[in-house]
Amino acid sequence: MRCVMEPQTEKAWLDVSILQCPYCGRFYADASWYVVELGAEIECGVCHNSFNTRKAIKDRVLLEFTLMGGLVMDVKIAEHIGPQR
């Protein structure tokens, strides 16, 4: 008889902020520690204007990764944190 083991899964989380370039409207997703904690300036890859990431936050979510042996099997929104400025 074959023993069918339930695959062992692990979880990992990433706090992500959604940004919008105030000049051309292009959206970006970046790690929230970078955006919220540092409030770093970034250059838009489309219009090449620089803007402050903290002021450009449109939304913020906590992503939950389902891992199997360290490989990502699935991603979902674990928590909708919402925009905070």
Ligand SMILES: [Zn+2]
């Ligand atoms: Zn832009």
